[in-house]
Amino acid sequence: MDALSELIDTQGVRGVLGALITAGDDWGWWSTETPGAAFHAVTSGTVWIAPEGGDPVQLLPGDLLLLPSGGAHALASDPHALSRTSPKRSDDPAMVADGTVRMGRSPARTHILCAHFTHDPITSAPLLAALPPVLLLRGHGDDQGLAETVRLVGRELAAPRPGSPVVLARLVDVLLIQALRAWLESEDERTASPLHAVRDPAVSTAMALIDAAPGDAWTVTSLAREAAVSRATLARRFPAVVGETPAAYLTRRRLDLAARRLRDTDDTLEAIAQHVGYTSVYAFSRAFRRERGVAPGRFRAAARAGILAS
Template identity: 40%
Template sequence: MDTLTGLLDGPRARGAFLLRTVLEPPFALRIQDRAPLTLVTLVRGAAQIIHDTPVGLEPGDVAVIRGPEPYTVADDPSTPWQTIIGPGQVCTTVDGVPKEHLGVRSWGDPAGAGTEMITGTYQVESEVSRRLLGALPTVLVQPAAATDRTLVRLLAAEMSGNDPGQALVLDRLLDLLLVSVLRAWLAGPDTGVPGWHRAGRDPIVGPALRLLHSAPASPWTVATLAARAGVSRSLLARRFTELVGEPPMAYLTGWRLILAADLLRSPDATLEAVARQVGYGSAFALSAAFKRERGVSPQQFRQRTPEEHFTAYAPAPSPVVVLA
């Protein structure tokens, strides 16, 4: 697989929370749901996402918001909070009074309000996808002119019905919308795109990265990797470190442990089996590497809740990015 496919395969919606919200200005929603990733697309009206820096949304814009830190969606930064959205997408007033839904997947003021938006919330637990999340800006906005309007229309139309299999269809449409925004971001030249993605397009490093991703359990050395990539050992080592930011074997170690962390979430997976799948000769070798990298043993890692997993490795804040 290519590097991007491997990373995008993680953030896949499974019963994602989708909601159509209609609001009459002035409005201000304080989002405290701790979700790792949220998509917001504005259907009509105007809104601002207020994290560290307010960023405006116009009809057709799609925003990808990286959690788990709280943020505000409002008509204006000065509007006081009126609604709190907490974990589990529980909506209350600022005084804690529950807010009623307008109907299936719909909430807010009566139909016909000035602002309408669709929100899709992921509960991402994959370590692989966290590598991608860690590179994302806090808020990533794709303008309407660059957005696939067909996907947005299909998503809105599907949410208005209640046909069999609706949840599955909505999950896949949400995935497609997310991937379309991420691809546009990764294709940009100056939007904080991570080095490992740029390296994937390099004629020397790209083949080596694909080999590591497709066969992480193979007994790679810099020499065998260089031979398979058709370049000298010294050239690959120098170029890989320059573009990716770390030597090939250090990158491989990190990738193996990311995959191991995902596999360890399965209660049926033994440490010995996980070690073999990711290229370690024994459970002891994997356990030592895992604790050295993560600061906890595989057993302690398994005992953490999904919230603890995400909080422990939550990425540092980064700026808002508005795509051209």
């Protein structure tokens, strides 16, 4: 599995289908902050969007906008409607029988797919946190397949068939991967992130080895040998790309896995410690408390009660 697929899988990143908007003229809707990354794709017409405290942007057919932090924002038919839309003033949407949201005056000119992305809260370093506050990707002239996928979304919205909600949910996941690919190819890597490992074969290999077997006794030397580079090269490139040393990344992956097992299984602390590569419960508990700020037993109780330790 490649680095990007591994990151998405291990962090449990999933798309959740939200509103399907059919809009006419003269409307504005305030979207409150969401628990995950907010996402909008335009299949026809245009929409103006302004993140709270940010500059407005116009989305055209095939465009998509991702707000990785899920911040509040306004959606509107035009700049004038956008300027009047706020938390205190927002047009009321009308729910249509087929589940779509109707906005503005007829006739319908714009169709928008709204969704959001969630991740497993156990994860200590959310994947999308590396992205800029606003990620705008244009469908026109792109070579990532974004426009084609948005067109598929448009077809499902225009003529719903049995299974359309499942198809749309899968397409939302596809659009996220395409958006991340596009960002990675255009971003200049000034900010280190595990996402950038996709572009470095040696670092990507080292990360994949750790992700596949975090309980193994990996060292920079053994990782470098498997990645076919020198120890010095990997020791230099890994933190420059990922933002942390191989040892720190290994520890974080081990403790993320341990946290998930504490929440999801009844395994003993001894079994979990051994599974994630610690020689004793004491060593495991000390490392877990240092990183998570709470002992494993208390973390398990809080996680199962829905109160995750930070």
